[in-house]
Amino acid sequence: MPPDAARRSDRSRLAVLAAARDLVAEVGYPRVSIEAIARRAGVGKQTIYRWWPSKGAVALDAVRALSEGEGGAITLPDTGDLEADLKTVLRATAAEFTDPALSALLRALYAEIAVDPELATLYREKVDHPLTEAKLARLRSGQRAGQLHPDADLALCLDFLYAPFTQRWLHRAGPLDEAYADALVEATLRAFAPAHDVDPRPSRPPQADR
Amino acid sequence: MPPDAARRSDRSRLAVLAAARDLVAEVGYPRVSIEAIARRAGVGKQTIYRWWPSKGAVALDAVRALSEGEGGAITLPDTGDLEADLKTVLRATAAEFTDPALSALLRALYAEIAVDPELATLYREKVDHPLTEAKLARLRSGQRAGQLHPDADLALCLDFLYAPFTQRWLHRAGPLDEAYADALVEATLRAFAPAHDVDPRPSRPPQADR
DNA sequence: ATATCGAGACGAGACGGTCCGTCTTGACAT
DNA sequence: ATGTCAAGACGGACCGTCTCGTCTCGATAT
Incomplete structure (x- = not known):
């Protein structure tokens, strides 16, 4: 019984990723707890456990959110050289x-x-x-x-x-x-x-x- | 006030490294606690905290103990080719x-x-x-x-x-x-x-x- | 030489705190 | 009505520190 992705709160999703990003930068990843992420994000713990299987999975999505301003397909420069x-x-x-x-x-x-x-x-x-x-x-x-x-x-x-x-x-x-x-x-x-x-x-x- | 290395129990040291090695192989590193290592090694928790600053440091020494049958200086084969x-x-x-x-x-x-x-x-x-x-x-x-x-x-x-x-x-x-x-x-x-x-x-x- | 003694590491585990992952509640949205 | 949401209670595990009493030493005294 996977949760209903259509009803997912994008607000909470982004708040979690931002909180994770900031906390990791502030105190270092090993000292970041899921509880702390939830507190900082103003989100219930269950909301994190509902959508991510582990702290590492949150980190992965946070990385994706950070390095993905590009939106569409990634293209590297091609000047011929x-x-x-x-x-x-x-x-x-x-x-x-x-x-x-x-x-x-x-x-x-x-x-x-x-x-x-x-x-x-x-x-x-x-x-x-x-x-x-x-x-x-x-x-x-x-x-x-x-x-x-x-x-x-x-x-x-x-x-x-x-x-x-x-x-x-x-x-x-x-x-x-x-x-x-x-x-x-x-x-x-x-x-x-x-x-x-x-x-x-x-x-x-x-x-x-x- | 660092502890006196001369009085260190080699028996305990080896037991800790062996316990760490076995536990990591059995349940995976993230689920290995220092308490569990101490229990398995038949060693007081303080003995681990006295000699190692972190779980990772124990892992490092365990790796060294495993890959260091060589004893002296490491030498690579040199057949000329x-x-x-x-x-x-x-x-x-x-x-x-x-x-x-x-x-x-x-x-x-x-x-x-x-x-x-x-x-x-x-x-x-x-x-x-x-x-x-x-x-x-x-x-x-x-x-x-x-x-x-x-x-x-x-x-x-x-x-x-x-x-x-x-x-x-x-x-x-x-x-x-x-x-x-x-x-x-x-x-x-x-x-x-x-x-x-x-x-x-x-x-x-x-x-x-x- | 032998006995005494103090220092320090040892095994064991109590202690308060934190965090885990689950579960419950009531509000809110669809 | 159903399912997500924020909030937080819950038992349990583990953290890192600490306090015990035991033991092994080396130094000193006899």
């Missing part, structure tokens, strides 16, 4: 990861996902998959333009672009600056370059090794 | 990520790390850094053998090898099989290959040159 476009997008991602409200929520979401398989599935379907499709589209466009090898594994290419970036941010292993973004894009394109695009190594990042 | 060695190591990592007890603990640890900066620092120092050093050493050896570009950014190279692997596992985005491990190694080596080791696509084992 794949390398430049990817650097632009990666820098934008860095900015999102740096935004306090969004980043606190995203950290919480990744934490719950690591430990909650059902939430992970929800995340993949509702957040990751649409984004991945948009990114893949841009890579395919670059591939058609001869900027990637015709046989390149584009999914793997995406992993190379985003996984190191996300991990560095999650582990706080280093700054998400333009140097790192650029190095990531350049090395990835090197790995998936078309056959005879032989241009030797450009510069090496400053602190390479000791 | 970098590509083969990296595939070997990545497959071993996949096996660790598949082991039920270790993987449940590791998921918990990554979840806490995402949200707890202090624990993240501890993780980087005690777990990640030593491992990274060992991996870097192997890459340097390959670099000296001419299997990597002399100016290659080895830290970035490591990110390429491991971050996509870890993320795929964390997000349950796909199987951690040999095909993925091999593709990861091949594409990474392509990105950091020495200058004129042309012959792009279908990767071929590097010929030992010297």
Whole structure:
């Protein structure tokens, strides 16, 4: 007996997501209780338990609400220069990861996902998959333009672009600056370059090794 | 007034880590309470609170206890064939990520790390850094053998090898099989290959040159 | 050498608080 | 009439702190 979604109060829904967003930013996700969200939102506890299965699910929706001003389908910039476009997008991602409200929520979401398989599935379907499709589209466009090898594994290419970036941010292993973004894009394109695009190594990042 | 480490009961320490390991495997990390760990370990609650600042810190030590049969310094295989060695190591990592007890603990640890900066620092120092050093050493050896570009950014190279692997596992985005491990190694080596080791696509084992 | 003693970690668990997830109530909307 | 809503009561679990009495030490006194 699922609740009747048609009669759902949008007012309460938004109040819950906003309260969750603010509380997570203020006291940190682990110290946010569902009771506190309800209090802050001016909402009955049951209203939260009726519509969300877990605190993590609320976090997921709060993330979606924050990063979804776009409304319709997501489209990445396509100026014809794949390398430049990817650097632009990666820098934008860095900015999102740096935004306090969004980043606190995203950290919480990744934490719950690591430990909650059902939430992970929800995340993949509702957040990751649409984004991945948009990114893949841009890579395919670059591939058609001869900027990637015709046989390149584009999914793997995406992993190379985003996984190191996300991990560095999650582990706080280093700054998400333009140097790192650029190095990531350049090395990835090197790995998936078309056959005879032989241009030797450009510069090496400053602190390479000791 | 930190407690006197010299008088610490090793018996209790090990019992706590074992109890944590077992409980996490049995009921899942979020449902493991410190009280339950103490009960299972036959240990006073205070003994846990005395030596660990949080449940996540216990998880970190439990992971260390599990993956630290090695004792001394970590060394990666070095047969002279970098590509083969990296595939070997990545497959071993996949096996660790598949082991039920270790993987449940590791998921918990990554979840806490995402949200707890202090624990993240501890993780980087005690777990990640030593491992990274060992991996870097192997890459340097390959670099000296001419299997990597002399100016290659080895830290970035490591990110390429491991971050996509870890993320795929964390997000349950796909199987951690040999095909993925091999593709990861091949594409990474392509990105950091020495200058004129042309012959792009279908990767071929590097010929030992010297 | 042996006995005494104090410090501190130990197992056990009491304690007040918080939060969990469920359930009940009465108001309100459709 | 039905179902969501805000509000909050409810028993139970767990939190983190604390107080017990026991035990193992090393230092000192005999």
